[in-house]
Amino acid sequence: MFFYFNCVIKYTVRDTFLVDPAIILIIVGVVMFFITFCGCIGALRENIKLLKVFSVSLTLVFLTQVAIAVLGFFYSEQIPGTFGKFVKKAIVHYRDDIDLQNLIDYIQKEFLCCGWNNFTDWSQNLYFNCTLENPSRERCGVPYSCCAAVPGEVVVNTMCGFGVQNLKYIEAVKFIYPEGCAEKATHWMETHLLLVGALALGLALPQIAGIVLSQLLISQIQDEISSVI
Numbered sequence: 001m002f003f004y005f006n007c008v009i010k011y012t013v014r015d016t017f018l019v020d021p022a023i024i025l026i027i028v029g030v031v032m033f034f035i036t037f038c039g040c041i042g043a044l045r046e047n048i049k050l051l052k053v054f055s056v057s058l059t060l061v062f063l064t065q066v067a068i069a070v071l072g073f074f075y076s077e078q079i080p081g082t083f084g085k086f087v088k089k090a091i092v093h094y095r096d097d098i099d100l101q102n103l104i105d106y107i108q109k110e111f112l113c114c115g116w117n118n119f120t121d122w123s124q125n126l127y128f129n130c131t132l133e134n135p136s137r138e139r140c141g142v143p144y145s146c147c148a149a150v151p152g153e154v155v156v157n158t159m160c161g162f163g164v165q166n167l168k169y170i171e172a173v174k175f176i177y178p179e180g181c182a183e184k185a186t187h188w189m190e191t192h193l194l195l196v197g198a199l200a201l202g203l204a205l206p207q208i209a210g211i212v213l214s215q216l217l218i219s220q221i222q223d224e225i226s227s228v229i
Contacts, residue, residue, distance in 0.1 A: 022099045035061070039214065046221050055214040062207045069200070080182060087116045087181070094125050094143070105145035111188065113181035114146035119172060121180065122146075123165060130165055140165040146176040 035057045042050030072079060094101055108114055115121030122128040122142045130140040142161035150157075164172050172178045189196065 020097050020100055021103050022097070031061075039210065042214075043217060048218055048221055051214050051218050051221075055211055055218070058207055058210050058214070062204070062211065065203070080186070084116050084182060088121065088124060091115065091121055092124050092126070095127055105143060107181060108143065108145040108177075111181050111184040112177045113179050113184045114142055114177050115180050116182050117180040119146060119176060119178045120165060128165070138162065142176060148174075148176055
């Protein structure tokens with residue numbers, strides 16, 4: 001029994017770690033700090049080793065992004081399913097992390113959606129599931145971010161989604177946005193392809209410039225060293 005609960009705890013911690021926005025941002029920040037530190041100090045001190053580390057690291061990051069883009073293009077049909085699994089894990093751990101909770105609430109309010117496929121996805125969450133054993137007051141409910149906007153409402157009613165999962169789709173429309181975020185996100189991507197392409201180009205150009213300039217600086221330093229010798 002102890003082994004079982006130990007495995008469950010480890011599994012839960014691992015899943016929460018993978019979907020925690022704060023952890024992901026910390027990891028990205030550490031990697032960015034390391035790369036920029038090597039580039040900055042390498043350029044100031046004209047240190048070839050640090051400049052090479054900067055150039056190689058930036059090249060690896062760029063190639064990783066290109067690989068992800070190529071795989072996304074060739075396996076575009078599998079992306080919704082893969083991303084859907086990630087989102088459903090996030091739904092399960094909605095109450096476990098405040099950053100994750102705020103992120104999901106923001107997405108649902110911006111896209112006017114609820115859950116991944118539809119609002120019943122929230123039954124996978126420990127607090128919102130409809131099992132008779134669930135003692136939570138939020139049983140059979142959905143987060144307030146699913147609720148349809150009420151004209152003139154000043155104070156947000158955080159209990160507006162209580163008991164919504166007991167309603168049929170036609171009845172739920174009166175209180176929440178029942179459509180899933182998968183369809184809304186796909187539609188947004190299709191209607192904003194130019195913006196997505198511009199963002200991708202905006203990320204790629206500085207990286208390419210950094211790689212080229214670091215290589216040029218390395219060549220100049222090596223030329224100066226060889227001329228002195």
